[in-house]
Amino acid sequence: MKHIHFVWAICALLLFSSCYTVRPAGHSGKVPPGQMKKATGAKSARQYAPGHNKY
Secondary structure: OHHHHHHHHHHHHHHHHOOOOOOOOOOOOOOOHHHHHHHHOOOOOHHHOHHHOOO
16 A cells, blocks of 8 residues: 555656746846836836836
8 A cells, every 4th residue: 555655656746846837038028118118108218227226
């Protein structure tokens, strides 16, 4: 009985360990500053540029 549980555990381990997620290359889904400006209706894209984000 232990042997059957061990085999099932190994099968489950192999099944779930082979899963991986595909990540997009580049900016990982970020929108360029000009496109964000268009989407929000802002007058300037400066606040959406990478070097102009202040927290």
